Amino acid sequence: MPDFDIARFIQKIAILLPGFLLAITVHEAAHGFMAWRLGDPTAKLQGRLTLNPLKHLDPVGTLVLVLTQLIGWARPVPVDSRYFKDPLRGMMLVGLAGPAANFITAALLAQAYQACMAALALTPTPLEIRLFVPLAGICQAGMFINLALGVFNLLPIPPLDGSNIVAGLLPVRAALRYMAFGRYGFIIVILLAMTGFLGDIILPVIWFLADLLL
16 A cells, blocks of 8 residues: 655645635625625625625535545535525525636636646746745646536536526526435436546536636
């Protein structure tokens, strides 16, 4: 069994953590902001309309990220659809807001990554190399994390964001029946992940979007 390389582990976490914190923050804040704009004050009253990642962190989700160096999650922003004039449409817009924020953030990080690479192509000084190489890695990792979070949440599996989008397009009775499967949603996601189908579904989309951005 190979020796555990603590320095490499810390380096990888240092590259992944900024993008993870940014991704979950913009995702959850976007949900809360959209809900607030539609009349639901719940997230605002709980201090969740903020870009402070500490307000959105889930201790277990963050620990899982550190241990797996791959996946993690945040505390969902509370949304009360009873405040919306049209609950299904309101939840559809709230559901769209999170992934949309991630895709916009991914595009901005892609631009920042390209700027870093352009700087490194101009005979950089040792100081510029020490600055731009890790910064490029953080931007690139952040781009992929935001794309992954956005694409994953668009899966039409209750209670992921994609299910709220689909429910908003269905008749009320059909939408209620569809969302009732939310009790099994995470079981389905875990089964997809364990069998490898989850990667087969979302990775091609992530790579396609990354190619467009880069």
